[in-house]
Amino acid sequence: MSVSQFSGSLGLTETARLDALVFGAAPPDAPGVAVAVLHKGNLIYQRVRGLASLAHQLPLTDRSVVRIASQSKQFTVMMILMLEAEGKLSLEDDIRDHFPWLPDWGSQVTLGHLASNSSGIRDILDSMIMAGIPITAPSSRSAAKAIVARQKTLNFAPMTDVLYSNSNFLLLSELIEKVTGKSFNEALEHYITGPLGMTDTQLMVRDDEIYPRLADHHRRGPQGQWLKSAWGIAIGGEGGLVSTLADMIIWQQNLLEPKVGTAEMIERMGRPYVTINDVASPYGLGLVNTRHKGVSLVGHGGWIAGSRSESFRATADDVSIIVLSNHDDFSSFGLARDMLDIVLGRDPGGVISPEGIAALKTRYGFWRSDDGSFVLALEESSGLPAIVGSMGVSALEEAEPGKFHARGSLPPFVFSLNTDGSILTETFGRSRRYRRVEAPGQIGNDLFGTYGSAESGLTASIDNVDGRRIMRVTSPFGAALLSLDACDADMYLARPSEADIHDQWRIAPWVLPWLYTVRIGSDAIVFNSDRGRDVVLARLA
Known part of the structure; x- marks a missing residue:
């Protein structure tokens, strides 16, 4: 859909369908979701469902404070661009010029590489898990920086690949504090939240902090029961912000008609920063480009212990969708796109063909790359084929007939099923072949x-x-x-x-x-x- 086909208003049928979708995602006696739909910046639909506190039976509202996780990254990048406009830094700067304590990786890593996830620096959360650091136990910011500083090699040379890494935005967060001489929250208030009146949006480093109207965050326990969720690692502008539905509506309105930042800055954030082998990266500068059933979307999602979120704008239709939650037991990515389908008068789902489902079912099991380094699995999840990796189980989407990828904002590859029984993945014009693991071996x-x-x-x-x-x-x-x-x-x-x-x-x-x-x-x-x-x-x- 290259030209808008949306009338700008919702009828009773569309409203009822949205209500059924949202209410199905959040029973009234469970942790909740808060959603909004905007057209040309005007609010045309809003619902909040579920509880902010199960113990006290307090309802979630549009002013309940919840984690927005990696949606934080767009605020971090906006401040970096504003500081660049002030002449205090440049996206072309080598990060080691600002932080000499970082190792010499043999290649220049610039601020632009960090903001576009093209630096090659390993993800700090994965590195912490490998190092045995309990994610839920308190740990310091200095420990996180020390782990990044120990990385003497990169995942890949900068600008040769794109791989999501929170380490990139950890460094940008630290840089904002160094350049401004302010704490991250002080800089955020100075540049963004203060001028916009986003009074409930701020950095919450860990879950032991207390804020007015802060909702409890939840996860599923081993027996399927709801438990309070906690985040121990000191987290910054890579994923530590909390906000409200009311504030995130203001932010989406600002991305459309900026009162802070400029239209040129926002366009740069959504524009692919890296092109590799003539393939443009979906990740811009703190915003991600995706397509849903032919519709171009620009936005970002978030996932942290006890919370999921998603916000994007369908550019041709000028429709913005916001989803916030105080639990992580659902797909905010999927819910937001199902909502968009209803708004545009389409049926939700249907992102994978019956033929694709049938073909994928023949490939369930473990697969290993010919070079021996990588493993993936295909299995059934919620009645549909899913792909499995170290980050979890993801539903699949059919990018085009016979080509599939994980249903998410930044899938690592697109894959196809070869007639010789192998699986072929493609990333930026590069391919890797996987063959089925027939039976596990035994370590000697x-x-x-x-x-x-x-x-x-x-x-x-x-x-x-x-x-x-x-x-x-x-x-x-x-x-x-x-x-x-x-x-x-x-x-x-x-x-x-x-x-x-x-x-x-x-x-x-x-x-x-x-x-x-x-x-x-x-x-x-x-x-x-x-x-x-x-x-x-x-x-x-």
Whole structure:
């Protein structure tokens, strides 16, 4: 749809369909969702459903304060662009010119590389999980910076790939504080929230902080019950902001007709910053370009323990959708797009054809790349095919007939099913072939031992404990006891140990299929996750 076909108002039928969709996503006695639809900046639909506090039966409202997670990144980038306009920095600056404590990666990493997720710096959350730092336990900002500073190598050379990494925006957050001489919250209020009157939008570093009207955040427990969720890592402009539906409406209006920043800045944020092999990156500068059933969208989503969010604008139709929540047990990405379908008079869903579903069902199981480094799985989830990686289980979408990708803002690749039985992934014009893992191997006793890396500071000891392969990982920052579950002859999936299964939430506050893979060789082991590649630990004993 290149030309708007939306009349600008909702009829009774569309309103009723939206109500049914939203109410189905948030029962009245459960944690809730808050949604809004704008047309040309004008509010045409708003609903808030569910509870801000289960214990006290307090309803969620449009002024309930909730985490917006990675939607924070657009505020961080906006401030960077405003500081650039003031002549205080440039997107062409080498980040090491501002922070000499960062290592020399052998390639210049600029502020633009950070803001576009094209730097190659490993994701700080994945690095923390590898280092054994409990995500839910309090940890300092200095520890996070120290982990980034230990990374002597990159996932890839800057501008040669795009991979989502919170480390990029951690550094930009720190830079804002250094350049302005203000705390992040003070800078945010000075440049954005103060002038716009977004009085409830601010940085909440950890979940032990208290703010007026702050909603409890929730996750599902092992038995499916609701539990309060907590976030321990000190988090900044990469994902630490809280806001309200009322404030996020103001922000969407500002992205359309800016009172802070400029139209040129906002256009730059949504424009692809990197083109690789003639393929434009979907990630701009703090905003992401996606397409939904032929409609171009610009926005960002967010996911943190106990919260999911999504906001975007359908550019041709000038329709904006906002979804906030105080729980993470649903897809805000999917809900927002289903809402858009109803607004535009279409049926929600239908993002994968019956033929595609039938073909994918023949490929369920584990798959490994020919180069041996990467693992994925296909399985059924909620009755439909899904793809599995270290970041979780994702529904699939058919980009075009026979080509599929994870249903999310920044899928790592598009893949197709080859007639020879293999799977072929494509990323920026580059392909990688995966073959089915027929049966897991068994680790040999000669490979038990201790491995270490001076770069990452990690030490891993692999032992046989009561017939199970157990890996103890230690670092200067934490420790973890993990099970190694066989995936292939030399490839294992690192998961929380069964002995610590009730401690799953200490390691990562969401259920992950695996934390990372461990490839075991004769003289080294290699860790790989979706956002952290080729962490090598040499054999010590």
